[in-house]
Amino acid sequence: MLITFTSKAAAEVTMYKEHAKRILDLLGKDVNRGVITAAEAPEAVEVLEKEITETRKHAASADVQRDVHAHHDEVRDDKEHEGMEIVSFATRAYPLLEMLRAARDGGYDVLWGV
Template structure:
């Protein structure tokens, strides 16, 4: 399922709910519906930037490798193209930019409405 984040300060940002959930859990927000107020956005930027830095310090885990194999399987015959893992920082970047714009322009961010 997709989540559309909306703000007057930035174009809409679409994310898969499973990817957005990690960010929203960090911010103590519900993934179904919610708001990050302009007042909360500064703290949200700080938290997300810290989480991105932490994620860059750690290598891919066995859990991620298992997830990739579950989606692509082990195909020694080369049926699938090489797997390119998308990092947390890459996934989070559009929402981080939206948070920064919302902070700078004093706008709220809404989703699920």
Template sequence: MLITFKSKAYPNVMMYQDHAKRILDLLQKDSDRGVITAEEAGRAVKLLENEIEESRKHQPTDEMEQDVMAHNGEEDTEHEPVEVVSFSTRAFPLLEMLRAARDQQTDVLWGV
């Protein structure tokens, strides 16, 4: 399921609910619907920046690729290379929206 984040300060940002949930849990917000007010945006930006920095310290390893190959059950056949989309890459559009909302004193809404 997709979540569409909306703000007057930035174009809409769409994310899969599973990916958005990690961010919204960090911000102590419900993933079904909610608002990050202009007053909350500055704190939200700091929390998300800190989480991104922390996630960069724990990059995926070769073990992850081995796990993916094991689950496919075809270790001897060639596959497309495993491409991992990092948390920071997924979070960046919403982080930019939050920065714009903070700077322009507008809210961020979803599920409405």
């Protein structure tokens, strides 16, 4: 399922619900429907920037390591398996972070699920 964020400050941002949930959980918001007010935007930007900085310190997660070992280990080496393409939290969060910055600077709300 997709979530579309809207604001008068920027173009729409659409992402998968599972990816939006992680961001919205950090902000204490419901994934199905909600608003980040212009007054809340500065804190939301700060929280996302902090989380992006933190996630950049940890390049590969345990999930990625499990995927690697599932296809390449002592018993087998799956050469036909696609190479890993890691999409970081920073990459996923960036469009919404930019919207939040514009909303903060322009004094607009960010809405989804309405």
